[in-house]
Amino acid sequence: MDYNFPVIRTTHPKPRPEDESKLGFAKYFTDHMFPTPPLRSSLPPVCCTTRR
Amino acid sequence: MMFEGMKAYKTADGHVQLFRPDMNIARMVRTNERMCIPELPGDLFLAAVKAVIWEDRDWIPSSPGTALYIRPFIFGDEVSFSVLPAKHYRFMIILTPTGSYYAANDGGLSTTRIFVQDTYIRAARGGTGYAKVGGNYGGGMRASLDAMKYNCKDVLWLDAAENKYVEEIGTSNAFFRINDEVITAPLDSGTILPGITRNSVIQLLKKWGVKVSERKLSIDEIIAASKDGTLQEIFASGTAAVISPIGCLNYKGTDYKVADEKVGPVAQKLYDTIYGMQTGKVEDDMGWTYKLF
Numbered sequence: 001m002d003y004n005f006p007v008i009r010t011t012h013p014k015p016r017p018e019d020e021s022k023l024g025f026a027k028y029f030t031d032h033m034f035p036t037p038p039l040r041s042s043l044p045p046v047c048c049t050t051r052r
Numbered sequence: 053m054m055f056e057g058m059k060a061y062k063t064a065d066g067h068v069q070l071f072r073p074d075m076n077i078a079r080m081v082r083t084n085e086r087m088c089i090p091e092l093p094g095d096l097f098l099a100a101v102k103a104v105i106w107e108d109r110d111w112i113p114s115s116p117g118t119a120l121y122i123r124p125f126i127f128g129d130e131v132s133f134s135v136l137p138a139k140h141y142r143f144m145i146i147l148t149p150t151g152s153y154y155a156a157n158d159g160g161l162s163t164t165r166i167f168v169q170d171t172y173i174r175a176a177r178g179g180t181g182y183a184k185v186g187g188n189y190g191g192g193m194r195a196s197l198d199a200m201k202y203n204c205k206d207v208l209w210l211d212a213a214e215n216k217y218v219e220e221i222g223t224s225n226a227f228f229r230i231n232d233e234v235i236t237a238p239l240d241s242g243t244i245l246p247g248i249t250r251n252s253v254i255q256l257l258k259k260w261g262v263k264v265s266e267r268k269l270s271i272d273e274i275i276a277a278s279k280d281g282t283l284q285e286i287f288a289s290g291t292a293a294v295i296s297p298i299g300c301l302n303y304k305g306t307d308y309k310v311a312d313e314k315v316g317p318v319a320q321k322l323y324d325t326i327y328g329m330q331t332g333k334v335e336d337d338m339g340w341t342y343k344l345f
Contacts, residue, residue: 003099007107016149020115023151025292030108030120034100034145038129039090 005034053186054083055125057291058248059150060105060344062114063332068105070342071330073098075248080124083183088137089126097124097143102344104145109345117152117160119330121292150292161315161323163299166221166286167199168271169207170304174220174243176212181219181243188245189223196222202302206288210271211243217268219243221298224290225250228269229318231282238266249289252340253322259338262318271303278308285316294330295323 010031017028056076060068077094084091101122105112112120124145128138152160172195175181180188195207206222219237220226225247228235234257237244257264277283278301286298297320299313310316328334329341 003096003103005100005103007103009107016111020113020118020149021151023113023118023149025150026121026148028149030111030147030149032104032107033147034104034124034143036100036143038140038142039092039126 053125053127054080054087054089055123055184055186056080057184058101058122058124059119059291059330060112060122061119061330061332062112065332067332068109068112068344069330069332070101070344071326072248072252072340073101073342075251076124079184079246079248083185084126086180086183087185089128089141092126092143100124100143100145104147105344108147111147111149113149113151115151117327119150121148121150123148152293161295161297161320163297163310163313163315164205165203165300165302165307166298167195167202167204167207168301168303169195169199169209170215170271171195171198173212173215174209177241177243179243181241182239182245184245192222204302208271208301211241216270216272218271218274220245221288221296224288224293224296225253227253227285227287227289228274228277228283229285229316230274230277232263232284234262234264234318235269236264236266238268247290249291249294249326252326252338253289253295255338256322256325257318260321274301275303275308278310283308283310285318286310287316287319287322289322294327295319 013031017023058070058073058076060070062068077097122145126141126143129142130138130140174192175188199207208221209219211217211219218226225236239246254264288296297315299310301308325334329336
């Protein structure tokens, strides 16, 4: 299946780290992320103590 | 909350590729089934990974030992205190350019010290050890802090039932080379995360004619091998570190050095081969790389 995701680009891109020898692990995060709208569970409805 | 971990690599000819994304998708399916999270189509997962990497393609590093780490995750997002499966979930992906996880100053491999954890456990039979869920890692934080007191980078977990058999090293799978046999914990207990690098290591070792066994291995057997000189190498495997050689085990307050704390030849060859395939420097004769663009 082809997916055509809408893209909202940041208007304030961050400077990228210049020295790749100091990247470490999970110290820097890129400009964009992928979020889905809520995915509905295929499980049957359940009773909740708190509702939206 | 479930998550996955994978990396995108920039090759010398400018392409961007993943490593065995089909394995991430298969593991995500197993995790979601265990955690009552709705099924996410594999082709949607892969298309989303490709789309977000395309937008941030200029962030992919290219220096030796570097990659773009990809963190897909799914969490329940409804407002509720109920201890019940959520009715709504969100799937998200974030990206982080990373260097080597346990790197030497030159970006190559270096050995680490590991604390053998015999107080806390990571996973028990029937639990979620085989699934990639946050709780498995949250429960390990106390043990990691304890390891740091002994100047160790991470912990070697023992099994929950007998506190005797080795399972994983921190967030990685563990391999022990004893008397020219490479041994790793079997997956049948459901307490071991089926690592993609773990699977790749086993396949490569078999291809190279190295004796490799998925079997129970007790900490006593490892200590005995250390004492009689047959313990040749210990290394961890995982997406973040690829291959991480272990130079010393601390068990009950005693240090057991491995191969004079030097990087072993099998660990080095595995790292060179796997990271070489991932970055296009070594021919991928296993069909493991997946070109994104």
